[in-house]
Amino acid sequence: MKLALVRDSEIYNRKLLGLTLRDRIKLPLERAGFTVRFFKEDTSVEHAESYLIINEPVLILERDLELNGRKLLVSDGVTFGYLFGDDFHAFFDGDLQMTIEKYLERNSVGVQQIWSVKLSDENLKLAEKLLLSSLVKVKRTGLKPAYYDGIIARTLNRIISLRISKYLADRTVTPNQITVFSFLISVIGSALFLLNSYFATLIAGIIIQLHSIIDGCDGEIARLKFLESKYGAWLDGVLDRYADFIIIFCVTLSVSQTNGLYWVLGFLAAFASFIIPYTGDKYVAVYKQTYTSGSFRIPITRDIRLFLIFLGAIFNTLAISLALIAVLGNIEGLRRIIALRSVEL
Ligand code: CDP
Ligand code: CA
DSSP states (O other): OEEEEEEOOGGGGSEETTEEHHHHHHHHHHHTTEEEEEESSOOOOOOOSEEEEEOSOEEEOOSSOOOOSSEEEEETTEEEEEEEETTHHHHOOSOHHHHHHHHHHHSOOEEEEOOEEEOOGGGHHHHHHHHHHTTSOSGGGTOOOSBOOOHHIIIIIHHHHHHHHHHHTTSOOOHHHHHHHHHHHHHHHHHHHTTOOHHHHHHHHHHHHHHHHHHHHHHHHHHHTTOOOHHHHHHHHHHHHHHHHHHHHHHHHHHTTTOTTHHHHHHHHHHHHHHHHHHHHHHHHHHOSOBOOOTTOOOOOHHHHHHHHHHHHHTTOHHHHHHHHHHHHHHHHHHHHHHHHTOOO
């Protein structure tokens, strides 16, 4: 057993974005393989293969904590906890603080920086802000997703989706419900393209962009409330492929009324919308690591494809959007085939 001893504090009873701060320290430590015990004054210490002692009230923001060896746990230059080996038990004399000091005198310990924030009544707003920012799929947050957010996701979608997730955090809505809801929105948006009026097309474009934004909320809520599931991750990806096809199909049906040749564009755009996620997901399945597509990549990820449809709807240039998706997506697919040849891991 790996034992985590967390010094209890009043502040752990406070709620932050749908969970108590007690759960917010317990759940990541349990994910890291620890049995978590809160203690008030001093504590007895049972035998364990390693001991994690957290002395200061903190909110851990890192998701996939790896805690091994003997370490001082440090955040913003302040030590908030310790990780010790099984020999800690032999040092224990009833006084935890003294035992820690004795252990540190006799053993050399490393330092591990952990992205976390010290909890106090004054700090809760900052903690909330940092917690929300830790949900975004970018390298900085230490998340290891299948792939990182594209440029539209980072600069536009996440800013809005995080606000929606903040609102949803206190409610009972599940990630899978959001996944299905987001898909239904994409179907409604797609259907509006078929009405063939500029106004309906405009609303359709806005709804598609809204769908792209809400597509971020299922994952955010899953990460925020420790509700991630394999089925949810799978469904999220699969319904995205259905939505991609339905959107492109309806846009193609709409623009092809002026020129039948647009079916060719639509067909190629639908293929591009499939081959980009496929090459990414297949990479993750085979290489077992996050797909990062190199420095000369063409940015044509889903957030960008849907944004092109949104712009096409606003400016009434949907055929150009289809053409861009078709050409850029297929070139990027070929580029990946060539670029990956020389990367052997
Ligand atoms: O933009 P994208 O949909 O790729 O990102 P996201 O929704 O922020 O995150 C996707 C990840 O969230 C999945 O890989 C799952 O880990 C998680 N997720 C989940 O557990 N259950 C869901 N219903 C949806 C997403
Ligand atoms: Ca999603």
